[in-house]
Amino acid sequence: MHIRVINPNTTHAMTETIGEAAKAVAAPGTRITASQPDSGPVSIESHFDEAVSALGVVEEVRAGEREGTDAYIIACFGDPGLYAARELTRAPVIGIAEAAFHVASLISTRFSVVTTLPRTLIIAEHLLDNYGFRHSCRRLRAADIPVLDLEENPDIALERIIDECLKAKREDNIGAIVLGCGGMADLTPQISDAVGLPVVEGVTAAVKLAEAVVGLGLGTSKFGDLAFPGSKRFTGRFAEYSDLAHG
Amino acid sequence: MHIRVINPNTTHAMTETIGEAAKAVAAPGTRITASQPDSGPVSIESHFDEAVSALGVVEEVRAGEREGTDAYIIACFGDPGLYAARELTRAPVIGIAEAAFHVASLISTRFSVVTTLPRTLIIAEHLLDNYGFRHSCRRLRAADIPVLDLEENPDIALERIIDECLKAKREDNIGAIVLGCGGMADLTPQISDAVGLPVVEGVTAAVKLAEAVVGLGLGTSKFGDLAFPGSKRFTGRFAEYSDLAHG
Amino acid sequence: MHIRVINPNTTHAMTETIGEAAKAVAAPGTRITASQPDSGPVSIESHFDEAVSALGVVEEVRAGEREGTDAYIIACFGDPGLYAARELTRAPVIGIAEAAFHVASLISTRFSVVTTLPRTLIIAEHLLDNYGFRHSCRRLRAADIPVLDLEENPDIALERIIDECLKAKREDNIGAIVLGCGGMADLTPQISDAVGLPVVEGVTAAVKLAEAVVGLGLGTSKFGDLAFPGSKRFTGRFAEYSDLAHG
Amino acid sequence: MHIRVINPNTTHAMTETIGEAAKAVAAPGTRITASQPDSGPVSIESHFDEAVSALGVVEEVRAGEREGTDAYIIACFGDPGLYAARELTRAPVIGIAEAAFHVASLISTRFSVVTTLPRTLIIAEHLLDNYGFRHSCRRLRAADIPVLDLEENPDIALERIIDECLKAKREDNIGAIVLGCGGMADLTPQISDAVGLPVVEGVTAAVKLAEAVVGLGLGTSKFGDLAFPGSKRFTGRFAEYSDLAHG
Amino acid sequence: MHIRVINPNTTHAMTETIGEAAKAVAAPGTRITASQPDSGPVSIESHFDEAVSALGVVEEVRAGEREGTDAYIIACFGDPGLYAARELTRAPVIGIAEAAFHVASLISTRFSVVTTLPRTLIIAEHLLDNYGFRHSCRRLRAADIPVLDLEENPDIALERIIDECLKAKREDNIGAIVLGCGGMADLTPQISDAVGLPVVEGVTAAVKLAEAVVGLGLGTSKFGDLAFPGSKRFTGRFAEYSDLAHG
Amino acid sequence: MHIRVINPNTTHAMTETIGEAAKAVAAPGTRITASQPDSGPVSIESHFDEAVSALGVVEEVRAGEREGTDAYIIACFGDPGLYAARELTRAPVIGIAEAAFHVASLISTRFSVVTTLPRTLIIAEHLLDNYGFRHSCRRLRAADIPVLDLEENPDIALERIIDECLKAKREDNIGAIVLGCGGMADLTPQISDAVGLPVVEGVTAAVKLAEAVVGLGLGTSKFGDLAFPGSKRFTGRFAEYSDLAHG
Incomplete structure (x- = not known):
């Protein structure tokens, strides 16, 4: 099982801290990848920081989807981008x-x-x-x-x-x-x-819940509210989202 | 009074529709500017679309702050980026x-x-x-x-x-x-x-509520939860947010 | 636009205070009339005071309807008689x-x-x-x-x-x-x-909300819960309510 | 024990119906008086009717207090004037x-x-x-x-x-x-x-709850929220309330 | 009217205290029987004590049903076994x-x-x-x-x-x-x-509420959620519950 | 890790069904024991059945404590005896x-x-x-x-x-x-x-949540509401609970 732990801020030291904590509780068959977006705030302490970091979370989920990921963790206590991230994947996404x-x-x-x-x-x-x-x-x-x-x-x-x-x-x-x-x-x-x-x-709790959901053969429901977003055009610096191939 | 009506999606025709509706109910002394971000989804129909559009909203508020704006309206029914936008300004921000x-x-x-x-x-x-x-x-x-x-x-x-x-x-x-x-x-x-x-x-309702709040001499509280974000470093494509000068 | 600000108690000095405050925030085209019932408590500090003052509020709305009024404000923080008042008029009624x-x-x-x-x-x-x-x-x-x-x-x-x-x-x-x-x-x-x-x-807030609702071309819904009361007989000192002609 | 069942509307036939129903379940030692205000609506079918009838309820409680009453029942399903009535007496007041x-x-x-x-x-x-x-x-x-x-x-x-x-x-x-x-x-x-x-x-239920509360030696709390209203001046047709002697 | 006041713990002195309190407020025609289970905790101060005492409550209701009982009171402030007890009888069951x-x-x-x-x-x-x-x-x-x-x-x-x-x-x-x-x-x-x-x-309150419900000719609803349990087999020390004849 | 899955009813076939389902999702290092009380209802379909089965749950937790158990699951959808069970152990107890x-x-x-x-x-x-x-x-x-x-x-x-x-x-x-x-x-x-x-x-979900909580090094909090019950005397058929040695 591969769990991607996403640190929504861009402070690498914190990503490492979070990754180590995640590994410390992961089950034997669980591989942890801790990552962070390239772009975004170095810490998240406001709604503004949260809104920006949600984009980073989304990017990390997209990266994870390309690589094959069994579960995602959003490792900031505001759970930024949680529902957006869930829409992009069949894997479970757990906020800390x-x-x-x-x-x-x-x-x-x-x-x-x-x-x-x-x-x-x-x-x-x-x-x-x-x-x-x-x-x-x-x-x-x-x-x-x-x-x-x-x-x-x-x-x-x-x-x-x-x-x-x-x-x-x-x-x-x-x-x-x-x-x-x-x-x-x-x-x-x-x-x-x-x-x-x-x-x-929360980070450690989320690792174990992610393992639990995956272990049950479950993932984010793709029926209804959290289905993949329909294909549509995005403009400007987000134009790349236009070609999101889902599912 | 200058109210900036932000269409969070990037479909210009919709921005015009929204702007016309806003102008139709605006009080004599109210000037309406309807705008849209350059970048983002052409319509907002998912949490993912919302998350991306929140960045556009934030950009439009920053643009509004540079020009001088008395109130902002977020003209998408999910009120994307509402709290983030409120943190960036003393003006009221009203979701539709x-x-x-x-x-x-x-x-x-x-x-x-x-x-x-x-x-x-x-x-x-x-x-x-x-x-x-x-x-x-x-x-x-x-x-x-x-x-x-x-x-x-x-x-x-x-x-x-x-x-x-x-x-x-x-x-x-x-x-x-x-x-x-x-x-x-x-x-x-x-x-x-x-x-x-x-x-x-909602668009028309928001225009009148914005006029109401401004008419009372009130705006987003800058004490506590919605104070300007502290200055901090942003990386990558959001680096420009590092130099946010607030207040 | 004519807004009737109803002071539900019978202290004239307070009616004046309230009226002045209302005028101070009213839009250019808004005319404020501050009034009070002839009968009732000089201040409202209990449920009993509230119950009595609700009759005064009702009287003032009836007077307002005869004169033509675009919106009513109930200027006591308990909003006494709010729903009753709403039943008597197509205009919006706002409690402070x-x-x-x-x-x-x-x-x-x-x-x-x-x-x-x-x-x-x-x-x-x-x-x-x-x-x-x-x-x-x-x-x-x-x-x-x-x-x-x-x-x-x-x-x-x-x-x-x-x-x-x-x-x-x-x-x-x-x-x-x-x-x-x-x-x-x-x-x-x-x-x-x-x-x-x-x-x-609240008084100033209500003036601006009343202007907002009227400005939207809206008023109290006359469909369902807040429709005009059906015509019926009232006895004794309230017999005059028998001939309420609504709508 | 003397329970005053107040029919808040002024239809005597309904007062009798209510009184009979109350007597049918009253305990041996319970005396039921069914009464109605002189003034008010003949039935209560709107918030407006309720607001007017609350005055009738208040009058009936005042009458009850002069006579000595152990409990009051407000026999309209909207419980009009409930809190106001409670303020005027040490007896329990129960809405149906x-x-x-x-x-x-x-x-x-x-x-x-x-x-x-x-x-x-x-x-x-x-x-x-x-x-x-x-x-x-x-x-x-x-x-x-x-x-x-x-x-x-x-x-x-x-x-x-x-x-x-x-x-x-x-x-x-x-x-x-x-x-x-x-x-x-x-x-x-x-x-x-x-x-x-x-x-x-509700009428029968209220009779038995009133007996219950009185049987416990309890009544409306006169400490805090439901204490007797302070003495104050009322004007106009409610001037008589100025001399309310409480307690 | 016969009310059975069940002390869910097994301390006889407390049963007597509770019984005396109940008698002190009972109406003239009300007979109070205070009882306690043979088996269970001497006081109830935890969820575990509660779970065990619920069985005692159930036993007391079964005993009451054999004797003929008009209402039951569960005289512990956690209301242990309340819904279970209600299922076993047409009489009202009131928790303190x-x-x-x-x-x-x-x-x-x-x-x-x-x-x-x-x-x-x-x-x-x-x-x-x-x-x-x-x-x-x-x-x-x-x-x-x-x-x-x-x-x-x-x-x-x-x-x-x-x-x-x-x-x-x-x-x-x-x-x-x-x-x-x-x-x-x-x-x-x-x-x-x-x-x-x-x-x-609570004990005294429950006595009066029990009298109230019985006085209304009402009891626990046997339609739907609180109907008598269907007959079924119980094993081991609870085998006796297999022959529960209800209704 | 040893998880005891308690079937609160006494139907052995159901215990086996539940046990198999639990084993099917258990992690490699997890040992599942499915058990059932000797005494109680053969199925749980009412509050009465639930109250009796809670005793069986308690017995099974006590048995589990003697053997050494890392987590308990209460495998009936009403979660009977959940809080009582939690009081008896430092292990997590999860209802399905x-x-x-x-x-x-x-x-x-x-x-x-x-x-x-x-x-x-x-x-x-x-x-x-x-x-x-x-x-x-x-x-x-x-x-x-x-x-x-x-x-x-x-x-x-x-x-x-x-x-x-x-x-x-x-x-x-x-x-x-x-x-x-x-x-x-x-x-x-x-x-x-x-x-x-x-x-x-629920059974499978509970197994994975139990593994999650144990994997975090956590268990039922013994501070405050869910601490071990104080030692006390129980009478009659529950006398054996008097010598509960906790902790």
Whole structure:
């Protein structure tokens, strides 16, 4: 099984972090390819960053389709481009936010999310509503660190995340914590040890859910809402999308 | 007041249709500019089309900011790129789906939506949930016509839309109909006459809501969730976004 | 365009305040008439006050219909008599609570409401649920001032409102504030300046939404739920309603 | 125990029907007084009728308070004036719509409502949402008969109601039916026999819930949202409310 | 009328407490039998305890059916076995959690729940969602006392409960308190006196609701979801259930 | 990894069917043990059956804990005893209904459920609400076959299920179908072929989700709501539960 883990931002170090985390939990027969778009933001911390990164996600899925891919993971906690990506492939496409929510709700009755910057909270909040996990999440919390600090100042970042997780444990009446950023993928063991609660991280969760869906012989439904887009003309710098041959 | 009506697809005829509809309801002091991106799909009928068109919307907002613009309208019923666009400006940004839902809920207790292709229904359904209008919408209906047929086969398209609206009137226990596609903007009077119900069309609704917000001296909140994105590096074909000077 | 702004309470000074605020934002072609019922409570701070004031609202709409009116505004934050008023006219009828919620949700992702007395919070809370804006409102807050203090002790009232708004800004993770009382209509600029957040006030918001709906050639749907009431006999002091000639 | 059953409309025959139905289920120690306002609509079939009738309800509660009353019932399926009435007394005030919903949810997992005119459906629908019973109600149905036909053409009315109830039984996957009009109070046994489902009628349900609440030594909470209204001046034909002495 | 109050745990002293509380509010013609299963947990403080106690509830209903019973009450705040019990009888079956929620919502707009151990909060929270009372409950609070302390250390338990109720009164913006444990049934008057808010206790509430339903000639619907289970074979220690003769 | 698949009913043939289906999708390193309680109903088709079977589930988890088990699956579509089972172990416990809902929501935007008897629909409906998947499920459908017909008349059962699935495909605007009974586990390939939609079956889905959770090093949270039950005395036939040694 070949899973393509797409880092929607263009910071190579983060792609490597994410890829390593994915490999660490992959089943013996699973091959992980971690990739990133050439073009896009170096980190994703706003709706604008998200909108741009969705194009990168789409490109990576197209590349994956050419190579043969069994499942895709969108490794940014806002799940940018999720439905668009699903339209382009028969393979399952799993976002790390949804993956983390699914897994957390299987092992606890209520969880809190700990993410990076306060302004990304609204993105996660919208996802909880869209996916139906609003009632399972007690509180959305931000450790108030820029995404790239996870790479550049990992010790300080780790300390702040652990602090916020411990606050969640004390105050939120929860059974688990969801880490709200793909860049935290390598920190899970340390956070988990320090906090003493099950800590669900999305990249790893998504790898296992992707393996699960593929193992069931299932993939993105091509009947109805997520069918391949009909062929049509695109103009300008997106003209290449005109010749999308689907299916 | 200068309102920029952005057609997120790249079909110029549709931009003109939309612009004419907008001008027809604009207040005396309102200047309407209808524009479209150079690059993107010629119609928007899938999540993939939406994701690509969001970039076009963003470009048009950036162009608008350089020229001075008092309000933006995103004239596709999926409101593509709405939150991203809002982050880039102090001006209000109004999607035509949200505009139609707001106005319909001011004049009726319940409405139905009549759109083009069945596969776009899920996009509208998600918006109803996100915006809080789920309970106000009795039913989402598709007339089963491709978007561009609104330009190319307007008579057949009109007939099918009217048929579906009349079914909604008979079966859905509603007080109003929302037209679910920017390309229907010029058909509103005919549909309204034929159906005998208030028919709310998004482009025109958005123009009046934009005038309303600007008239109140208000604009997109720059405090918190929709603040200008922080400056950061973008790579590759999006490198130009690195030098976004905000505010 | 003639908009009748109905102050549902019988305090003339407040009617004037409201009328002035409405005129300040009205478009050039809009004529504002601010009126109040002869009979009813001098302020509205309970469900009982609301029930009585709904009759006053109804009277004012009937008066408006005799004169010719293009739109009505119900200028009390509980929107008393809203659906009853809508039944009596083809013109749009806009409540100031709904108006403020609609506008606030166009410029921010989340807002808080700041109102007068704690006991009116439940009325606003019910409206948020009914209109579908529950998820957009982070918190309902009361400055703990009687409504008439807005007229009689404006300085103290203003100070308390600003204090509560600043608390909301600090604590609620919001992008805008909704003022929860028609009597605050003249204070918006001062509050807005002091708080540094977009402040949405319902009377002014309703004027612009009324202009928007009228400008679209739309009005209250007379098909179905909000059709004119059938003719019927009323007894006693309401006997005059027996001869309601509708339409 | 003295229960005052308030018929919010002014049709005396319906007051008698309601009073008889109430007495038929009252416990041995319960005294039923059925009353109606002097002023108001002869039937309640619109929001406008509801708004006017709320004043009648308020008057009847004031009369009840002078006489000493242990519980009030508002015997119209829209529960007009419910919160206002609750503010005026320490006694419990029960609406017949809420009563029927509560009882139906105790004996079935899902129910349908069968009411009179289609245009009153929206009122019942709003109540289901407000009270939290939306998920328990499969469908709202109207037998399409004017309220007064229940008095004037009882046989035809009965037949139509039974027909609609039988349709609900066949199509709605329900365990019980709620009758949606106080004027149906005397028809319950016949409907129940003909339909072969538990039929919950609001007047009788409200009597038993009122006995229940009084029997528990409880009444409307006077702490917070439903406290007596503060004393204030009313003008004009409502001036008499200025001297409301509460508590 | 014969009401069987089932204490789902096996602590006889608590059965007596519950029985006394039930008798104290029963109507003159109501006979109360308080019983408990022979087998099961001495207190119910977890989902596991609940699952086991549901079998005891079922046994008690079967015993009640042999004797002739008009209504059943499940006197544990998690309402264990409620739907199963309902399937076994034509009589109404009322859980004390649902009873308390219904009554509290008739006398207040919002209430808080005060229960025993923190880990039982999730059970009450799920019930609020299932029954549709989520919006009526401001907050779920635990006094942090084991259930049996209500029998063994009543003074300390009472003090803690009152403390938590007073906190709820100060902080939660509520009109009533719901006591969240059958074992508190005898403490209601003292708590109510100390707190100065209406205090709704489930056992007593359920007795009055049971009287209400029976007084209406209604019982559990045997049409559809809650019909008697079809006859089938059970094996092993539950083999006796094979010969359930229903109806 | 050792997964114990618990068939909550006592029909051995169904246990074998379920076990085979589980083995067919298990990963190379996964050992499947399919077991069933000695005591309980031969099929589960009512809330009563569910309540009894929950005890069997609990017994099987206790047996599993003695042997060492890495994950449990509750292979009945009502997920009986799910939370109780979770309290007894550090291993993950996955219900087949929740598993199917999770997987279906990863590959489609909307699905329908096809189950056996109409009376079990309410159980599935409650689960959709509890788990947060209500909006993802278009319709709950019953093929109207008794559970044991899946073993005894498999051809007729299969035909009816396929018929109902095809109706769902035509009418429900869905992208996937969820099979609503553990006994359908071996029929998935045939149904899927005949229907031409992704068909999600719960037993197989649960095996893969269990592997996923274990593969992440996660298990049921023992902090808070799902901690091991405190030690306490049980009486009578459940006395053995008194000596539960947890953890």
